Amino acid sequence: MPELPEVETIRRGLLKYLPGRKIAGIEIKCPKLLINCSAADLERSLSGQSYADLDRLGKILIIKCERHSLLVRLGMTGQLTFRDPELPDHNEFKIHPVTGLQRNESQYSPDKHTHIIIAHEDGTSLCYRDIRKFGRWYLYANGDLDASPELKSLGPDPFRCDYTLENLREALRRTSRAVKTALLDQSIICGLGNIYADEVLFAAKIQPLRPADSLSDEELERIYSAVKPILQSSIDNRGTTFSDYRDADGNKGENVSSLKVYGRGGKNCLHCGETLNKASVGGRTSTWCPKCQH
DNA sequence: GGAGTTGTTCCGCC
DNA sequence: AGGCGGAACAACTC
Numbered sequence A: 001m002p003e004l005p006e007v008e009t010i011r012r013g014l015l016k017y018l019p020g021r022k023i024a025g026i027e028i029k030c031p032k033l034l035i036n037c038s039a040a041d042l043e044r045s046l047s048g049q050s051y052a053d054l055d056r057l058g059k060i061l062i063i064k065c066e067r068h069s070l071l072v073r074l075g076m077t078g079q080l081t082f083r084d085p086e087l088p089d090h091n092e093f094k095i096h097p098v099t100g101l102q103r104n105e106s107q108y109s110p111d112k113h114t115h116i117i118i119a120h121e122d123g124t125s126l127c128y129r130d131i132r133k134f135g136r137w138y139l140y141a142n143g144d145l146d147a148s149p150e151l152k153s154l155g156p157d158p159f160r161c162d163y164t165l166e167n168l169r170e171a172l173r174r175t176s177r178a179v180k181t182a183l184l185d186q187s188i189i190c191g192l193g194n195i196y197a198d199e200v201l202f203a204a205k206i207q208p209l210r211p212a213d214s215l216s217d218e219e220l221e222r223i224y225s226a227v228k229p230i231l232q233s234s235i236d237n238r239g240t241t242f243s244d245y246r247d248a249d250g251n252k253g254e255n256v257s258s259l260k261v262y263g264r265g266g267k268n269c270l271h272c273g274e275t276l277n278k279a280s281v282g283g284r285t286s287t288w289c290p291k292c293q294h
Numbered sequence B: 001g002g003a004g005t006t007g008t009t010c011c012g013c014c
Numbered sequence C: 001a002g003g004c005g006g007a008a009c010a011a012c013t014c
Helices: A004-015 A039-048 A165-172 A179-184 A196-203 A217-236
Strands: A023-028 A051-057 A062-063 A068-073 A078-083 A114-120 A125-130 A136-141 A277-283 A284-288
Touching: A004 A051, A004 A062, A004 A217, A023 A039, A039 A068, A039 A136, A068 A078, A136 A277, A165 A179, A165 A217, A179 A196, A179 A284, A196 A217, A196 A284
Parallel strands: none
Antiparallel strands: A023 A114, A051 A062, A062 A068, A068 A136, A078 A125, A114 A125, A277 A284
């Protein structure tokens, strides 16, 4: 669910609330989400520390505190929301006082899917909710962050300077997998998931099944150039909500209506009118136009 | 009841 | 050795 634009939207949302706030304690209801530490480790390490900054690489959210940082992978259904119980009747708020955005029903209240709650000294909290529990949390001392396998194994993030045509070309020409599968490989380029990989290939007019090493320089350039604008416009729309995705305020994203192919299998191509193909590529549902994409 | 779902990892095969 | 495909993870919806 949460791909780069969704994680970025959450990051921006949390940026309004977290930096400067002090962690009082952590409630872990599902320890299996913690990959490289125990619940006691996490509690001991973070209690008393303040949040310093929020960062993101690919789909990984980096929550930086004074001495330690959390890496959070949201998996398919992870949600991170900021709660402020001081606000009068939290769940019935229509317009958020800080963001001015419309609030969403009941995504805030901890329920059986809320697995981690970071409580702050001022009574607010950061809630992690994850229906399928595919999310993963990692704890690192700040000095060890850059060397962490989770960050080190990532290929270029489209919004960082190492995202270049040359790097993408070299990575793609080294594999014979379907280009769709290669674009989902976070060590080749990080941040794309099933939605945006399909959207990028439609914009680039490339069929998802094409072997990555069969792409011409011109085709590679089309893919390279399609990535940033597609991700950026989704960020501008605050992400794509199909079902579970919510931002830091519990709001849905508005990008679904901008999608050209994802979720439109069997419908007409918005460019040429042809019926869009839908088939499994590398185990993932893929949608493309048989007439526009070659 | 079966199939499908926005992500990642692990295992076995070639 | 290392690339690759498929199963597994889990919970819900259609």
